Amino acid sequence: MTRSHLSQLAVLAAVAQNGSFRGAARELGIAPSAVSHAVSNLESSLGVRLLSRTTRSIAPTEAGARLLERLRPALSEIDRALETAIEARDVPAGNLRLTVPRTAAYLVLAPKLGAFAKAYPDIMLDLVIEDRFTDVVAGGFDAGVRLGESLQRDMIAVRIGPAIRGAVVGAPSYFEKMPRPQHPRDLIQHRCLRFRFSSGVIYRWEFEKDGEEIELPVEGPLVVGEDRLIVQAAMDGAGLAFIFEDYVKDAIADGGLLRVLEDWCPPFDGFHVYYPSRRQMRPALRAFVDFFRAGK
Structure with missing residues (x-):
């Protein structure tokens, strides 16, 4: 690998991350023509096409994606080496991702x-x-x-937040039509507002009491990947929500939401870095x- 390859690889990674030559140019502080020239020279020297260019978008080819996957950790280590040099001043500094x-x-x-x-x-x-x-x-x-x-x-883990609890809540208007569940399995008869993780997996509601653990694939009228939307839907009477307690403590305090199955929601370990x-x-x-x- 020549020294020019190192700078060209950094340019390639910036283009892939930004999805455009202009975006990479802004990030790197160079002209778009210099970005295009660096990528073209890299492709020419390697003898393989690394980026697929259309009038609307730029994306890595299969060969480019494989190269970038191997390249990303190495570039991150270079960034850390530079930041370590900066931090030799004994002042915390640099990018923290x-x-x-x-x-x-x-x-x-x-x-x-x-x-x-x-x-x-x-x-x-x-x-x-x-x-x-x-x-x-x-x-x-x-x-x-x-x-x-x-x-x-x-992994080394350091706790940065308090213990947290889940809370099953519903609006007073919801409970005017539906009975309050006394046991987690009663939720099968209820309209439940479900959370979808970014992986696509829908959260199965989990409960524990006196050593008994229950996991339920509840059903209901809403599936969404945003907690605050679930809280709003619950306050509007759309169904029951199972949400972190801190999101709804004020609504519970002022009577906008009613809590059920509290004895089935013990606290558990909080967030760690x-x-x-x-x-x-x-x-x-x-x-x-x-x-x-x-x-x-």
Whole structure:
């Protein structure tokens, strides 16, 4: 590999990420013609077409996709090496890229993001919101945030949020027509508002009491991948919602929603930030962990 190949590969990755030469040019701070020239020279030297170009879009070819899949972790390591050099000043700085589920972003991170930005102005926090579990190494992330129960054993995990509970709730208008369920299996007779993960999997409602665990594939009039839409539909009387307690505590307090099956919804482990145990911890990540650590 020549030195020119390294810069050309970085340009190729930017084009693939942005889906256009112009977007890559803006990101890299160079002219679109320079981007096109770099990709063309790379394709010519390798003897294979890496990008499929149409008048409307640019996408990797099969060969380009395979190259980018192998290339992405290497470019991420180069970025980290440069950021480590910057952080030699003993000031947390540089890009910090995290994969975070939507619920953790809203309930745990959002209330403190402004304060974090003020405390660490040299850190550029890049949050990728996705519900599926992500391999932080393969995805080029510094760390991720997930529920403690879903983490792999080879990860270091630090809790950044309190214990959380689920809550089954419905509007008073719904219970004017339907009886309150006394047992999770009573939900089979109810209209339930269901959550779809980004993977396409629909959440099966889970309950536990006195050592008995129940998992139900409930049915109902709505399937959606956004918690706040489910809460609104429940408040409008469309059916029962099974939602994190923090999303509905105010509605429960003011009587807009009524809670049922509370004794079947015990608290469980909250959100953790996780990162590979074999990777040296960057100052920027340490600053993030210390700032959001539970109990602070």
